[in-house]
Amino acid sequence: MTASKTPTSGAGQPAPEVGFTQRARARLGLLTVVPTLTWWVIFLVLPIGLVLVTAFFKGAPYGEIIYEPGFGNLVRATDPLYLGVLWHSVVIATITTAICLVLGYPAAYFIATRPQARTRTVLLMLVILPFWTNFLIRTYAWIILLNREGVVNGILKRIGLIDEPLSLLYNDAAVVLGLVYGYLPLMILPLYAAIERINPQVLEAAADLGARPLRVLRTVVLPLIIPGVVAGVVFVFVPSLGNIPVPELLGGGRSEMIGNLINRQFLTTRDWPFGSMLVLLLLLILMGLLVLQSLVLRRNRKVRIDD
Amino acid sequence: MSSQNVISIESAVKRFGDVIALDRVSIEIRENEFFALLGPSGCGKTTLLRAIAGFGVLDSGRILLDGKDLGHSKPYDRPVNMMFQSYALFPHMRVRDNIAYGLKADHLPKNEIEARVDEVLGIADMHALADRRPHELSGGQRQRVALARAIIKRPRVLLLDEPLAALDRKLRQEMQIELKRMQHEIGLTFVVVTHDQEEAMTMADRIAVMRNGRVLQIAPPQELYRRPADRFVASFIGTMNLLEGTTVAGGVTIPGHETVPIDTGGAGLGSPLALGIRPGDVRLLTEGEEIDEASIVLAGIVETTAFIGSQSHTLVRVHETAVAITVTASASTVLVEDGSPCRVALPYTALLALPDPPE
Structure with a gap:
């Protein structure tokens, strides 16, 4: 130059x-x-820095922050009550992710294997379509469907399956349902992208060599879509773990998750330092997950799908 | 049905929408034969190969393997293996595991799998690369892995879909010989799909020429060249000079010449029929030279002459019909300048009656 x-x-x-x-x-x-x-x-950087610093100060009854550094919040967070909420959140998010994987794989496979490009586009549009509506509104819609005088109970009653309305809302199942509904597309899309990249002749070759469909799935398809599976798991697990509106609306306080707890520390109890500590713990869990993700992908890096 | 037929295809029909991919195709493939399905793209040859492997169900007709109807049996239940055009190697597996895949699917004991993989690695000359992954191999190496993977189960029939199409010209010619050698060595029945007539002629014991879903002719290479069934086969296999004629009693007429006595193969009187002659059978006459044999003699102008090693190809534009005739001769005998008037002789004995192929 x-x-x-x-x-x-x-x-x-x-x-x-x-x-x-x-x-x-x-x-x-x-x-x-x-x-x-x-x-x-x-x-x-600034918000996380603030959280990081605040977490090690003390909260006072009326929302003030006492600027005395210490590990009081960390000790308090290890109280079985709070650890229980955290554990409960991890369980709910894990179940949600597993269900999304089980439901999302066949859907993604079905879409990816349609021979016509236009069919694939239309089906993908249908998967993405719910995102055009606000998440909160879609979550409210489940209340209308599931409450005691709701659509589902109404139908079940009319066809005579039940006499008394069922309590479909305000339990863990309702929370998982809401999370699965909300985040299933985030599982389908990366799975679809991974499956679509597989050369169909590779699957035919496996069948030709004597592998039945389940064996083809286990020995060829799954190893080739690991990057997509990992992406989908992270996409679903992360927002599920820290979710606020779904446990709030469909859990009704009976199925509280870590997001609600944090939310309450900041807005109701106004104990910002303790809230910050909880945020920090949540972040640590998620970072651990990301490290795990990159480890899996590194091990898998040598595999190129486009042979 | 002869017992030595490994595969019998009986009146196979397959439609894709309005397109007929296979139109009443009947073929018998013999034990240990190198059989080629040859035709332009879209002729149905790959559809037929896939149908034998179990991919794509026939609309009607049957495929018999050792006399038993394969029916709707699944690809994984058929004792045939296929080498795919894209090779379709498993990208996440080492060469060794790619090759072992078919044996593992059959739950063979581990030590037998290892022994057979070793043996096939030897045949494919891939021992040194056994621990590589497909993306670390060259095109020719991948091709050998794909072949090794397909033969390890000792299938009754090995199906090869354009096995050499992805290789460059030099490697392709080497592999033609190599495939042929391997087929002899391991004693398998090969069915290869190709659009390359030279490839088919080099490798195959017998060739089925296909067009528009139909089989036009099944014959060994020499017979296909010497006695093509119709003008499509004649032009697809090698070069063929064609003269348009009409059938009359006792032969074929072409405008301005006496009737050529030739067997018209039952073509109706007055129907169009082409006369064909290979370039090597045409004689370029020097001025004043007469020919003893009964021949069609045409006057024209030398358009170009190309020298290809020991041979020369001369293109003669015939006056009356503006047809171009290619003459092949040894390079030393003919020396004619471009643009000079000349005459070509087409001996009756070398002429072939070539009807139109069925549509």
Whole structure:
């Protein structure tokens, strides 16, 4: 480039510069990341930094923060009451993820193996369509369906299966149902992308060599879609674990999750330091999950789907 | 039905929507034969190969293996194996595991699997690369792995879908010989699909030429070349000079010439029939030269001459019909300048009656 030639063109007489010098180019390059960097600092680094710091201060009865560093919140968080809520959240999120995987795989496989490109597009649109409605509204809709005078109880009564309405709402099952409903598309999409990349002849080759469908699934399909499975699991598990509206609306306080607990610390109890500590614990769990994800993917990196 | 037929295809029909992919196809494939399905793309050859493997159910007709109807049996239940055009290697498995896959699916004991994988690695000359993954191999190496994987179960029939199409020209020619050698060595029945007539002629014991879902002719390569059934086969296998004629009593007429006495193979009087002659059988006459044999003699102009090693191909544009005739001769005998007038002689004995292929 021009910049690299400049120094040799004359010691005393600087040559007229045509392009940017290397340093100027580097500065310009830096300029282009400024917006992203600013965004990142304001909305990610600062809040997390605040949470990190606040977590080690003390809360006072009327919402003040006492700036005395200590591990009191950490000790309090290990109280069985709070650990129980955390454990309960992990269980609910795990069940949700497992159900999404079981439901999402056949759906993704079905869509990915439609021969017509247009059919695939339409089916994918149907998967994405719910996202066009607000998550909260879709969650409310389940209340209308499931409450004691709701649509489901109404139908069951009319066809004579039940005499008394069932309590379908305000339990763990309702929370899992709401989470599965909300996040199933996030499982289907990465699975679809992974399955679609498999050369169909590879599956035929397995069958041709004597493998029955279940064996083809276990020995060929699953190993090839691991990246998609991992992505789908993370996409579903992460928002499920920290979810607030679904346990709030469909759990009705009887199935409290860590998100609700944190929410309450900040807005009701106004114990920001303790809330921050809970946030920190949640973050640690999720980071652990991401580390696990990258480990799985690294082990799997040598596999190229496009043979 | 002869007992030495491994595969008998009886009147196979397959439609995809309005398109007829297989139109009453009947073929018998013999034990230890190298059989080629040859035709342009869309002729139904791959559909037929896949039907033998169990991919795609026939609309009607039967496929018999050793005399037993394969019916609707699944691909994993058929003792035939296929080498796919894309090779379709398992990208997440090492070469060794790719090759062992078929034996593992059959739950063979571990030590037998290892022994047979070793043996096949030897045949494919892939021992040194046994622990590589497919993306670390060259095209030719992948092809050998695909072949090794397909033969390890010792199938009754090995099906090969355009096995050499993905290789470059030089490697392709090597592999043609190599495949043929391997087939002799391991004693398997090979059915290969190809659109490359040279490939089919080099490797196959017998060839079925297909077009528009129909089989036009089944014959050994030499017979296909010497006695093509119709003008499509004649032009698809090698080069063929064609003269348009009409059947009359006792032979075929072409405009401006006496009737050529030739067997018209039952074509109705007055129906169009082409006369064909291979370039090597045409004689380029020097000025004033007469020919003893009964021949069609046509006057024309030399358009171009191409020298290909020991041979020359001369293109003659015939005056009356503007038909181009290719003459092949040893390069030393004919020396004619481009644009000079000339005459070509087409001996009756070398002429072939070529009807139109069925539509």
